[in-house]
Amino acid sequence: MVLKVEVYPPFERDAVDIGLVRLSVTSDSSSDEVFTTPAAWTVHRTFGIVGEVISDSDGGTLGQIGPVSPGSTVTYNVRITDSSDDAGTTNWVIKNPAALQRNIDNDPAYATWMYDITDIEGNIALVAPLTGGQYYDIEVEITIRQQVEAGIHVVYLQVAEEADGEEDPRYFDLPLTIEVDEEVVPGNLIVEQKSQAERVRAGQTVPFEYRIDNLNNVEVDVVISVKAPDGWDATLDDGEIISFTLDSFSSRDFTMQITAPEKLKSGEMVEFEMTVTPTNYQECTANLCYIQKPTFEFKTENSGVLNSIMSEIEDPEPTTLVLFFSVLALAGLGLYRRGQNKVKAQMFAAMVEPQAIDAAAEDEVDADIIEEEDEEEVLDDLDLELIDIESTED
Numbered sequence: 248m249v250l251k252v253e254v255y256p257p258f259e260r261d262a263v264d265i266g267l268v269r270l271s272v273t274s275d276s277s278s279d280e281v282f283t284t285p286a287a288w289t290v291h292r293t294f295g296i297v298g299e300v301i302s303d304s305d306g307g308t309l310g311q312i313g314p315v316s317p318g319s320t321v322t323y324n325v326r327i328t329d330s331s332d333d334a335g336t337t338n339w340v341i342k343n344p345a346a347l348q349r350n351i352d353n354d355p356a357y358a359t360w361m362y363d364i365t366d367i368e369g370n371i372a373l374v375a376p377l378t379g380g381q382y383y384d385i386e387v388e389i390t391i392r393q394q395v396e397a398g399i400h401v402v403y404l405q406v407a408e409e410a411d412g413e414e415d416p417r418y419f420d421l422p423l424t425i426e427v428d429e430e431v432v433p434g435n436l437i438v439e440q441k442s443q444a445e446r447v448r449a450g451q452t453v454p455f456e457y458r459i460d461n462l463n464n465v466e467v468d469v470v471i472s473v474k475a476p477d478g479w480d481a482t483l484d485d486g487e488i489i490s491f492t493l494d495s496f497s498s499r500d501f502t503m504q505i506t507a508p509e510k511l512k513s514g515e516m517v518e519f520e521m522t523v524t525p526t527n528y529q530e531c532t533a534n535l536c537y538i539q540k541p542t543f544e545f546k547t548e549n550s551g552v553l554n555s556i557m558s559e560i561e562d563p564e565p566t567t568l569v570l571f572f573s574v575l576a577l578a579g580l581g582l583y584r585r586g587q588n589k590v591k592a593q594m595f596a597a598m599v600e601p602q603a604i605d606a607a608a609e610d611e612v613d614a615d616i617i618e619e620e621d622e623e624e625v626l627d628d629l630d631l632e633l634i635d636i637e638s639t640e641d
Contacts, residue, residue: 248272250270250272252268254268256292257292264292264420265289265290265292265420265422266289266290266291267288267289268288268290269285269286270285270286271284271285271286272284272285272286293330294419295329295330295331295417296328296329296331296337296339296377296406296408296417296418296419297327297419298325298326298328298404298419298421299325299326299421300323300324301324301325301326302323302324303321303322303323304321304322304323310422310423311424311425312425312426313399313426313427313428314426314427314428315391315425315427315428316427317391317392317394317464318390318391318393320388320389320390320391321388321389321391321425322386322388323386323387323389323423324386324387325384325385325386325387325404325421326382326384327339327341327375327377327382327384327406328377328380328383329378329380329381329382330379330380331379333378334378334379336376336378337376337377337378337409338374338375338408338409339374339375339376339377339407339408340373340374340406340407340408340409341364341372341375341385341404341405341406342404342405342406342407343362343364344357344389344402344405344423345357345358345362346358347403347405350403353401356395357400357402359392360389360390360392361390362387363387364385364386364387365388366383366384366385366386367384367385367386372385374409375406387423389402389423389425391425391427394462395427395464396427396464396465396495397427397428397430397465397495398426399424399426400425400426400427401422401423401425402422402423402425403420403421403422404420404421405418405419405420405421406418406419407419427464429464429465430463430464431463431467431525431528431537432462432463433535433536433537433539434539435462436460436463436467436493436523436525436539437460438457438459438471438541439457439458439460440455440456440457440543441455441456441457441458441500442455442457444545444546446545446546446547446548447505447507447517447546447547448507448547448548448549449507449509449510449511450506450508450509451506452504452505452506452507453504454502454503455502455504455505456500457500457501457502457503458498458499458501459471459498459499459501460497460498461493461494461495461498462496463495463496464495464496465495466492466493466494466495467492467528468490468491468492468493468525468526468527469491469492469493469524469525469526470526471483471489471490471501471521471522471523471524472487472488472521472522473503473519473520473521473522474519474520474521474522475505476517476518476519478508478511479506479507479508479517479519480505481504481505481506481519482504483502483503484501484502485504489501490526503519503521505519507547511547512549513547513549514548516544516546516547517544517546517547518542518543519543519544519545520540520541520542521540521541521542521543522540523538523539523540523541524537524538525537
């Protein structure tokens with residue numbers, strides 16, 4: 248059985264000029280078994296020039312390579328054929344896909360890929376001079392960038408008639424298909440603090456802006472939570488957790504609000520730990536872990552002397568304890584030395600008082616001796632007078 252299919256190109260020059268035709272032929276039910284034969288082919292408007300992939304570096308379906316990793320290099324062997332009946336030679340210009348506007352419109356990143364187009368001798372291929380029925384083989388080597396989304400990418404290689412300025416040149420756009428594999432790498436969800444760091448005071452609530460970047464080449468669903476130190480409070484966008492979807496190589500901003508306790512010490516560093524979990528990649532082992540736990544530190548600042556003193560009393564620093572015990576030691580030493588001085592004074596007083604008593608006693612004895620001597624002198628005088636009187640009477 249022969250089937251004839253007629254396909255007509257669109258009238259508009261800029262219309263879609265390539266398509267896949269699928270046909271399925273099924274036997275009738277006259278027999279016990281029913282057979283079905285599928286058929287498919289691609290139709291493409293040629294304008295008298297056609298390009299086709301005759302081999303590639305993948306070994307699968309011609310013209311379709313992948314899946315490959317980001318940053319890979321792929322190769323296509325392409326044959327360019329002049330399908331016209333022209334007897335003369337036509338110069339067909341081979342355009343670099345990086346400069347083709349159709350590719351740029353589809354994805355500007357295609358203009359950043361590396362394209363090397365050479366002939367069978369390894370020379371740079373720029374023009375294919377052909378007459379009707381002739382062909383020209385080239386090798387197209389494409390190096391994709393490291394930052395490329397996973398999925399199907401189609402880059403067009405255009406072969407166009409050298410323009411003479413009178414008519415629109417004939418051309419052919421050959422699609423080259425590359426499938427990029429998914430690549431999710433641990434650590435590729437980057438959280439950065441956007442707000443400037445500032446000190447947090449007792450009882451103060453401060454918001455800080457953050458940004459998370461998805462450096463993976465696939466869409467990722469993310470859940471973020473935060474763990475605050477004892478006595479502190481933290482919320483994410485006014486909630487305990489936040490969840491959202493990040494497109495590949497995209498970013499999103501969010502806010503973390505932290506609230507300090509009513510009493511805190513000045514100059515202390517407090518640490519908050521976020522947990523970033525990609526819900527589709529929750530594996531976490533010693534060798535591989537997609538869950539990330541970035542930490543952020545803030546410095547405290549006290550408001551008021553009383554608050555500082557009370558904070559140190561409730562939770563003293565080691566240096567404060569050393570200072571306190573040093574003061575106690577000095578105070579004890581002072582009291583000890585004062586007691587020693589008092590004892591010495593008492594001992595000295597005890598040594599001095601007996602001498603004073605002896606001196607006073609000696610003074611009293613001297614006074615008694617003087618009084619006795621005076622009395623003896625008076626008695627002597629009386630005796631002399633009596634003697635004189637008696638002598639006179641005689």
